Amino acid sequence: MTIHFQSFLLFHNTHKRRRNLPSYSSIIFRFTLFMFCAVSLSMGLSSCGQVQYGEKDQSNFSNTSPRSCAGQYHAKYITGDFAGYASLEHFIDKMVKKHGFDREYLLGLFSQARRKNWTLSYLAKSDQTLKGKPAAGGWDRYRAKFLDERHIDAGVDFARRHRDGLQRATRQYGVPEEYILGILAVETTFGSYVGSHRVLDALTTLSFDYARRGDYFRDELENFLLMSRDEGMDPGKPVGSFAGAMGLSQFMPSSFLQWAVDFNGDGRRDLWNAEDAIGSVANYLAQHGWQPGQPVITPLSTKKTVDLEPGIEPRYSLADLQQAGLHPSGPCTPGEPLSLLLLRYQNHDQYLIGHPNFYTITRYNHSIYYAMAVRELGQAIKRRLQSEAISYSGKSNQ
Numbered sequence: 001m002t003i004h005f006q007s008f009l010l011f012h013n014t015h016k017r018r019r020n021l022p023s024y025s026s027i028i029f030r031f032t033l034f035m036f037c038a039v040s041l042s043m044g045l046s047s048c049g050q051v052q053y054g055e056k057d058q059s060n061f062s063n064t065s066p067r068s069c070a071g072q073y074h075a076k077y078i079t080g081d082f083a084g085y086a087s088l089e090h091f092i093d094k095m096v097k098k099h100g101f102d103r104e105y106l107l108g109l110f111s112q113a114r115r116k117n118w119t120l121s122y123l124a125k126s127d128q129t130l131k132g133k134p135a136a137g138g139w140d141r142y143r144a145k146f147l148d149e150r151h152i153d154a155g156v157d158f159a160r161r162h163r164d165g166l167q168r169a170t171r172q173y174g175v176p177e178e179y180i181l182g183i184l185a186v187e188t189t190f191g192s193y194v195g196s197h198r199v200l201d202a203l204t205t206l207s208f209d210y211a212r213r214g215d216y217f218r219d220e221l222e223n224f225l226l227m228s229r230d231e232g233m234d235p236g237k238p239v240g241s242f243a244g245a246m247g248l249s250q251f252m253p254s255s256f257l258q259w260a261v262d263f264n265g266d267g268r269r270d271l272w273n274a275e276d277a278i279g280s281v282a283n284y285l286a287q288h289g290w291q292p293g294q295p296v297i298t299p300l301s302t303k304k305t306v307d308l309e310p311g312i313e314p315r316y317s318l319a320d321l322q323q324a325g326l327h328p329s330g331p332c333t334p335g336e337p338l339s340l341l342l343l344r345y346q347n348h349d350q351y352l353i354g355h356p357n358f359y360t361i362t363r364y365n366h367s368i369y370y371a372m373a374v375r376e377l378g379q380a381i382k383r384r385l386q387s388e389a390i391s392y393s394g395k396s397n398q
């Protein structure tokens, strides 16, 4: 797109210097100029500006117009850290054929990408720690990272500044404010830390140097380039987590394409914007099955060893749990699929029922402790807001 536009300017300037040409030449010249502009425009659209999405993506972009690739990138071949990577060249071939990207634009872009070795070693360690059963005290340690005054204060401040957006999201998507707040708190402490790694570097490194999950990250890289083009974003600019998660809500590019919404109405989906992040989190939960007004967890009482296997998956009925000597402390809807949750404190274990809404939170991050921290932090922020509202109301009535 850049090249075509520059070519047009060069020609246009030439045209300005030829104003005194004879009329016949002028007609020929103007016709030539018209044809050149038409071809340039056509090439520009076909190379970069035309958005071609799969069926699944089309509905998500119905309210946005196609935009051009942003950024000044152009090269004839890949230089830099990824020079000579045949797998990257195949990827670029795919982006050109499947989505109509300009090859030289992508060659230039990936010549700027940097290989991040520490990302690879960090992910390899993360894979190892995922194996094995949760250790005693695991929930104490996880909970302590989030359930503190810093997160609660930040949540109260964020809720005050974005009260209208939170209320609108709850009305529109049926998700209570405290769960939106809980996710934004655990993900980035409301934007205090959204990551400092260039998404291009993270995803390119993980796509072509991390064999174990290369397929996954190549899909995310593909989605990242589509996202950047659609939103008119320079793909060399966004920063995020070491794995390419972006914005206050830490969406991966595939989640962005499917679930991000323009909630402040400025025509762009921007997860670094608080209001768009609020709407996008609510939309994500709603689309993953959030049931308004339904419970999330119910504590279980038990006095003997539990024989059932705990886990995220909702594979038990209420009768299954009761037969195993587990009794809910609150009402449960007969017939709903339930998860048996285990929280491992230092000195004891606690079992809870995870209702379908709990399972929905785990679709954001597949971890029982993550979803529990989201819930507890959201509840803590809600209680603080309520106590301050009562305090304020009491003062105003005096």
Ligand SMILES: [Ca+2]
Residues within 6 Å of the ligand: 261, 262, 263, 264, 265, 266, 267, 268, 269, 270, 273, 276
């Ligand atoms: Ca927006």
